[in-house]
Structure formats: C-alpha cells, structure tokens
Amino acid sequence: MEYLLLWLVFGAAAASMAKSKGRSVALWTLVGLLIGPFAVLVVAVMKPVSGAEQKYL
Numbered sequence: 147m148e149y150l151l152l153w154l155v156f157g158a159a160a161a162s163m164a165k166s167k168g169r170s171v172a173l174w175t176l177v178g179l180l181i182g183p184f185a186v187l188v189v190a191v192m193k194p195v196s197g198a199e200q201k202y203l
Contacts, residue, residue, distance in 0.1 A: 156182040160189050168195035 160178030161171045163186065178185040 153179060153182050156186055160185040163189040166194075167192055 157178035161175040164174035
C-alpha cells in the first residue's frame with residue numbers, strides 16, 4: 147500500500163514540475179505513474195519550453 151502512495155506522489159511531482167516548465171501535464175502525470183522517480187529525474191533536467199511551444203493539457 148505504501149508503494150502505491152509513493153508512486154502516486156511521483157506522478158504528482160512529475161506533473162507539477164512539467165507544468166512549471168510548460169510541458170504537458172497529462173503526459174508527464176502518466177509517465178510519472180509508470181516509471182516513478184525516473185520521470186521526475188527526466189523532467190528535472192528538461193529545459194523550459196518557449197512561449198509558442200507551450201502545451202497545457
């Protein structure tokens with residue numbers, strides 16, 4: 147049960163970081179739920195998207 151909660155936290159963290167960088171929130175939530183801490187790491191090293199390329203889903 148604790149692992150499920152932890153994985154949900156990784157999904158939420160990836161979504162939050164993706165939103166702050168102008169990335170797709172829905173996509174990164176799903177990726178965060180699937181691969182957990184690795185998704186958070188990937189979003190953390192990504193550069194923010196410029197204004198014309200931003201996608202909020």
